[in-house]
Amino acid sequence: MILSPGLSAASLLPLAATSIVALLAYLVAAFRREARWLGVALAVGWIGHGLAIGLHAAGIGEAQPGARFGFAPALSVTLWLVLAVYAIESRFVPLAGVRRTLALLGAAAVVLTLVFPGELRPHAGSPWAPLHWILGIASYGLFGTALLHAALLRRAEQRLRSKPTAGEAPRASPPGLPLLRLEKLTFRFVAAGFVVLSATLLLGWWFSSPWRWDHKSVFSVLAWGVFAALLAGRRAFGWRGRLATRWLYVGAGLLLLAYVGSRFVLEVVLHRTA
Numbered sequence: 635m636i637l638s639p640g641l642s643a644a645s646l647l648p649l650a651a652t653s654i655v656a657l658l659a660y661l662v663a664a665f666r667r668e669a670r671w672l673g674v675a676l677a678v679g680w681i682g683h684g685l686a687i688g689l690h691a692a693g694i695g696e697a698q699p700g701a702r703f704g705f706a707p708a709l710s711v712t713l714w715l716v717l718a719v720y721a722i723e724s725r726f727v728p729l730a731g732v733r734r735t736l737a738l739l740g741a742a743a744v745v746l747t748l749v750f751p752g753e754l755r756p757h758a759g760s761p762w763a764p765l766h767w768i769l770g771i772a773s774y775g776l777f778g779t780a781l782l783h784a785a786l787l788r789r790a791e792q793r794l795r796s797k798p799t800a801g802e803a804p805r806a807s808p809p810g811l812p813l814l815r816l817e818k819l820t821f822r823f824v825a826a827g828f829v830v831l832s833a834t835l836l837l838g839w840w841f842s843s844p845w846r847w848d849h850k851s852v853f854s855v856l857a858w859g860v861f862a863a864l865l866a867g868r869r870a871f872g873w874r875g876r877l878a879t880r881w882l883y884v885g886a887g888l889l890l891l892a893y894v895g896s897r898f899v900l901e902v903v904l905h906r907t908a
Contacts, residue, residue: 706747778886780820
C-alpha cells in the first residue's frame, strides 16, 4: 500500500508507522535470544501487524473509499490469524520451535503487503461479497493453523522414532502437547476450516450469477474435495501420520493456488487486475 499512487504522504504515515513497528518487533522476536524479549516482541509485532491490516482493509487514505485485495494482503491476514492462534495456545501449552519461523513469516508478510498492496475495490458487487471474503480468509487461517500443528506433529514423531547415538541416553518425549492431543487438534482445525470453506463456496455460488469455472473456482473445489476425502478417510479408515499429513499438504497447496496463486500471477507476472 505504501507504493499505491492513490495515497497522500499524510495518509501514508499511520500505515508506514504500524508496518515498521510490526516488522522490527517480528525481527526482534526472531533473532533475540533473551527470554524477556520474546513474548513482548511477538505481541508488539502482532498488534502492529493487525493495525496495519486494519488500515489496509479500511482503505484509509485512498482517493476513493474501498479496500485493497490481493495475494499479499491475503497471506498477511492468514499469517496474522495463525499467530493469533499460536499466541493463545502457547499460553496454555508450550509450542517450542515455531516462534522464530512464525516471526520471520510475519515480517515477510508485512514487507510483501507494502510492496504488493493489491487491487483497490471501491465497492462490492454483491452485499454478500464482504462475508464471502471474510469466510475465505478465515478458512485460510484455519488451514494454516492446521499446517502448523501438522508440522509440530511430524517433528515430534521424527524425534521419537530417531535412534539415540552410541552413549546417548534414551530420548524423552518432546516437550509440548502429547502426540495424540496434537493430532486431534490438527484435525479439529481441518474440520473447522472445511466447514468455513464449504460456507465460502456456497456463498460464492449464491451471489456469483452465473457461476464461473475460473482458476480460483477450480482450485477451491479441488481443495474442498481433498479435505472432504481426508476427513472421510480419517473417520472411516483411521487415516493418520504421514498419509493424513500428505493429504493435508495437497489440500492446502490447492487452496493456496486458488486465490493467492492466481492473484500472484495476475499482479506480479501479468501486471493485471482481476
